Amino acid sequence: MSTNGDFDTDVCAHGYRFSLHLAGTVCEVETNYRPLGFTLRHWMSVAGEANNTGKFTMQILVSACSTPRSGQPHFRGLNHVVVASFGYANVFVFDLLRRRIVAQISEHVACDPSFWNERLLPIAVGVLGSTVGVVPVHCACLCLEGEGVLVAGISGAGKSTLSAALVQAGFDYVSDDWTYIARGDDGLLAHGLSARIKLLPDAIAYFPQLAGHSLITALNGELAYEVSADTFGGDIVRSCLPLCCIFLERSTEFTSSFAPMGAEHVRLGLQSSVERLPSLLVDAARSRSKIIEQLACLPCWTFRYGGAPQFAAQEILSFVSSQKQESTA
Amino acid sequence: MSPETSRVPDLLRRFVATPYSSVFRMGSTNVRLETNDPTLANTIQKATVCRVKSGAQEDSDWKLIRDKQAPCGGKEISVLSTGPIGTVLLGSGTFIAVDRERREVLGFIAPDISGEQFAAVALPLILNLLDSRASTQFT
Numbered sequence: 525m526s527t528n529g530d531f532d533t534d535v536c537a538h539g540y541r542f543s544l545h546l547a548g549t550v551c552e553v554e555t556n557y558r559p560l561g562f563t564l565r566h567w568m569s570v571a572g573e574a575n576n577t578g579k580f581t582m583q584i585l586v587s588a589c590s591t592p593r594s595g596q597p598h599f600r601g602l603n604h605v606v607v608a609s610f611g612y613a614n615v616f617v618f619d620l621l622r623r624r625i626v627a628q629i630s631e632h633v634a635c636d637p638s639f640w641n642e643r644l645l646p647i648a649v650g651v652l653g654s655t656v657g658v659v660p661v662h663c664a665c666l667c668l669e670g671e672g673v674l675v676a677g678i679s680g681a682g683k684s685t686l687s688a689a690l691v692q693a694g695f696d697y698v699s700d701d702w703t704y705i706a707r708g709d710d711g712l713l714a715h716g717l718s719a720r721i722k723l724l725p726d727a728i729a730y731f732p733q734l735a736g737h738s739l740i741t742a743l744n745g746e747l748a749y750e751v752s753a754d755t756f757g758g759d760i761v762r763s764c765l766p767l768c769c770i771f772l773e774r775s776t777e778f779t780s781s782f783a784p785m786g787a788e789h790v791r792l793g794l795q796s797s798v799e800r801l802p803s804l805l806v807d808a809a810r811s812r813s814k815i816i817e818q819l820a821c822l823p824c825w826t827f828r829y830g831g832a833p834q835f836a837a838q839e840i841l842s843f844v845s846s847q848k849q850e851s852t853a
Numbered sequence: 854m855s856p857e858t859s860r861v862p863d864l865l866r867r868f869v870a871t872p873y874s875s876v877f878r879m880g881s882t883n884v885r886l887e888t889n890d891p892t893l894a895n896t897i898q899k900a901t902v903c904r905v906k907s908g909a910q911e912d913s914d915w916k917l918i919r920d921k922q923a924p925c926g927g928k929e930i931s932v933l934s935t936g937p938i939g940t941v942l943l944g945s946g947t948f949i950a951v952d953r954e955r956r957e958v959l960g961f962i963a964p965d966i967s968g969e970q971f972a973a974v975a976l977p978l979i980l981n982l983l984d985s986r987a988s989t990q991f992t
Binding site: 598800 | 862863864865866867868916918920923924927929931933935936937938940942944945946948950952957959960961
């Protein structure tokens with residue numbers, strides 16, 4: 525094993541080898557390019573992090589002669605194969621049957637932490653997660669005193685804006701768009717990948733601190749601010765035990781109300797947000813369904829709200845605090 | 854929950870219908886092709902030697918999607934091959950994955966790649982990958 529301060533790599537047939545701890549799963553990386561370990565060092569060791577899931581491997585060839593930056597993302601999949609390209613020089617091939625990623629990338633991309641942290645690693649867990657016992661769920665996750673609140677809703681319901689406001693209100697931040705659910709030692713665990721909060725340009729009306737940031741083109745092509753949760757004064761945590769689920773429903777009126785949801789309704793809502801898997805991956809689909817069923821057994825509410833996100837965040841804070849008090853009483 | 858939430862996404866276009874199917878022979882391989890593009894099926898068949906006959910040694914399942922939404926442009930041709938899967942990439946929007954162990958060929962073809970170009974450029978690379986043993990190779 526060779527060591528260079530912040531990160532460790534094993535030397536293997538293809539060059540260097542190291543492990544990444546991602547959303548409760550482990551990714552074994554092999555590469556010919558040692559500086560990639562430095563780029564990914566943030567994910568290498570997580571003391572005490574439970575890993576009750578499977579592993580996947582990632583074999584990355586860095587092409588020294590190519591230097592192009594990452595280009596427009598393009599994703600396609602058939603059966604067990606998914607291909608993600610970011611310009612012609614940066615291509616990732618995912619094999620869901622063998623839990624393996626093979627990639628060819630440029631040096632520039634290998635040395636770009638934002639590419640890995642904001643794009644590729646969330647994509648990798650999103651694509652392969654179901655095959656290793658990690659279910660990507662389209663919801664935000666905020667954490668209050670170690671317990672997680674999952675915030676779900678259709679696109680435009682305000683998950684990200686509310687996430688920023690909840691962080692301002694004192695919640696810790698796990699994720700704002702995709703949360704990765706896996707089995708932990710004490711039940712389900714909700715994981716994030718420290719992705720930035722994505723806010724549309726009109727969010728500046730509620731968060732003046734965005735004025736110091738530039739708008740960028742997000743992965744889905746939208747113009748947005750992508751900012752770290754600490755912009756709003758909160759801490760970022762990697763995982764927490766989910767306590768409850770809140771499904772957002774926007775109202776044009778200034779209002780706030782919570783209504784309980786049945787487990788079946790929740791299950792259908794969560795199941796509808798995950799991607800269909802081909803019949804070839806029936807085991808992955810079955811394992812995913814079991815985790816979603818378990819998730820649907822959490823206390824869940826519909827939260828209908830209108831008005832400023834800070835107002836909604838205070839309403840959620842009061843509601844969640846009272847629920848916690850009731851459950852401990 | 855609104856009706857919008859009940860739609861299950863197919864972001865990767867895995868479930869595009871492939872209503873055109875044909876079976877033909879390439880060398881000693883029986884190819885079962887499914888596609889959404891009848892022109893492509895015809896072109897590939899013309900490029901191969903003969904239709905299926907008894908006595909062929911191996912079967913291979915192919916699914917090729919004509920991808921009207923794929924990005925066009927780019928002239929680069931590359932092959933990424935390590936382990937059981939080899940992938941042929943043409944330009945910005947065309948990829949064809951070859952699973953040697955399962956003898957499957959799976960691909961999306963961008964609008965700017967004609968059937969003739971596919972047959973002339975991609976087909977030989979696909980057949981090479983299909984017949985080669987798993988190895989590490991980046992070109």
